[in-house]
Amino acid sequence: MSQSMSERSKMLGTMPMTKLVPKISIPIMISMLVQALYNVVDSIFVAKFDANALTAVSLAMPVQMLMIAVSVGLATGINSLISRRLGEKRPEEARAAAWNGVFLELCGFLLFLIFGLFLTKPVFDALSAGLEENLREIIRRYGYQYLGTVTTFSAGLMTAVVFERMMQSTGNTVLSMITQLTGALTNLILDPILIFGFLGFPRLGALGAAIATVLGQWASMGVGLFLNQTKNRELQLRFSEFHIQGRTIRDILAVGFPSVVMQAISSVMNIIFNMILIPYGAVAVNVLGIYFKLQSFVFMPVFGLSNGMVAIVGYNYGARERKRVYACIRVALTYAMVILGIGMLAFLLIPETLLALFEQEGGDAALTAMGIPALRTICLCFLMAGCGITFSTVFQAVGKGTYSLVISLCRQLIVLIPSAWLLSEMTHNVNMVWWSFVIAELVSLMISLFFYRKVDRTMLARLDENKA
Numbered sequence: 001m002s003q004s005m006s007e008r009s010k011m012l013g014t015m016p017m018t019k020l021v022p023k024i025s026i027p028i029m030i031s032m033l034v035q036a037l038y039n040v041v042d043s044i045f046v047a048k049f050d051a052n053a054l055t056a057v058s059l060a061m062p063v064q065m066l067m068i069a070v071s072v073g074l075a076t077g078i079n080s081l082i083s084r085r086l087g088e089k090r091p092e093e094a095r096a097a098a099w100n101g102v103f104l105e106l107c108g109f110l111l112f113l114i115f116g117l118f119l120t121k122p123v124f125d126a127l128s129a130g131l132e133e134n135l136r137e138i139i140r141r142y143g144y145q146y147l148g149t150v151t152t153f154s155a156g157l158m159t160a161v162v163f164e165r166m167m168q169s170t171g172n173t174v175l176s177m178i179t180q181l182t183g184a185l186t187n188l189i190l191d192p193i194l195i196f197g198f199l200g201f202p203r204l205g206a207l208g209a210a211i212a213t214v215l216g217q218w219a220s221m222g223v224g225l226f227l228n229q230t231k232n233r234e235l236q237l238r239f240s241e242f243h244i245q246g247r248t249i250r251d252i253l254a255v256g257f258p259s260v261v262m263q264a265i266s267s268v269m270n271i272i273f274n275m276i277l278i279p280y281g282a283v284a285v286n287v288l289g290i291y292f293k294l295q296s297f298v299f300m301p302v303f304g305l306s307n308g309m310v311a312i313v314g315y316n317y318g319a320r321e322r323k324r325v326y327a328c329i330r331v332a333l334t335y336a337m338v339i340l341g342i343g344m345l346a347f348l349l350i351p352e353t354l355l356a357l358f359e360q361e362g363g364d365a366a367l368t369a370m371g372i373p374a375l376r377t378i379c380l381c382f383l384m385a386g387c388g389i390t391f392s393t394v395f396q397a398v399g400k401g402t403y404s405l406v407i408s409l410c411r412q413l414i415v416l417i418p419s420a421w422l423l424s425e426m427t428h429n430v431n432m433v434w435w436s437f438v439i440a441e442l443v444s445l446m447i448s449l450f451f452y453r454k455v456d457r458t459m460l461a462r463l464d465e466n467k468a
Helices: 007-014 017-035 037-049 051-087 091-118 120-127 133-152 155-169 173-196 206-231 246-280 282-318 322-349 351-356 366-397 401-414 416-427 435-458
Strands: none
Touching (some): 007 017, 007 282, 017 155, 017 173, 017 322, 037 051, 037 173, 037 206, 051 091, 051 133, 051 155, 051 206, 051 282, 091 120, 091 246, 133 206, 246 282, 246 401, 282 366, 322 351, 351 366, 366 401, 401 416, 401 435, 416 435
8 A cells, every 4th residue: 555556546547437437436326326215215105104294204304405415515525635635646645634524524413413402393393384283283293203313313424424435535436335225225124114113113103214214324334434444445544543634624625615505505495495385285395305305316326426526537637637537527427418318208208107106095196296297397407407517526526616616506596596486476386486496407507617618728728737
């Protein structure tokens, strides 16, 4: 290790991009696709248990999105810094980035521990305000159980993602996939057992879904720690090397904090969008929640592609390999368009089949009736979103996380929410509200193209100058 970088890390700088991008990204894409089961499986089983429990889980989703924003956002900064330091042939500083990243994630866990212990009830009460009076109490009871559990015991979520990204940074994406698969499969197995009370367990409903989720996250953390320490030699952590370094933390947060804010915007957007939809009834809230669950199966592989892209672009940017950076962008953009094109076709052609997964047996199919036009409208923005995600990943990989933040603010808040509110106020038709997603993605795509041109001109095009 001290004599040379590992062959897997060298691969980031030498393998042809048509082979490297799939080799690095496909294991991450598969693992993140399975990771989407965390949210979707909870909702499917909870919907079969009680439609009110599904509403509770949907209302709790903004807080879960905030937890994921903190953990994944910080991990993006960790991944970016480690990849750049490895590309610059500075492995000691890469390990320092890993240690300081673990420290930052544990700080994030402490925040959600405090939330779970003291803020669960008042926050969920605020999220559920405006619901029908006869449903509010039962929905709140389910919500207190679910939200309190997933926040109080979120250490597994916060730390598992660090080890996943550490392995991704050195090209060990198969190990990262194993880590995520462990958590997702644990959750998948335990969900029906704990929700419905199979195999002698008590029938726990929403609480059972929360416990299964937490146990899955802790299993992922344990496997990730073990694999990193035994298989990922470049970033093997030793307590003797742990030092809190202000400069390293600042470098992580330079990319990580905008990424946290960028992903936290999803949580804020979800809360405000629910407020716009609540006058249309609990079914409208469930449709939005189910859309996000379903679209995660389409977008999670693209985010997995982006995670691999951060390591590849970050490494080659640090090594000043301009042509390889361009090649990576082209190949990744092609993959993203294919994945999202397939997803768009599924939403257009078989929305009834997708929505039926979440209908309670013997229900009145109101969810499917409202959900069909929603899915068919929103999916029209998928290809535009794929371009925006790819360019945002480039910005993160080269240390321009603020650009990604601006794009995310537009697509999820600044343009989306006013558009949704105006469409609702002008038409009083929930089917028109869904067009706000298309409007927001179109505006964001134009902004991302402007930023990419600027980054290309001032940073990427100059990489061959004074190449080390």
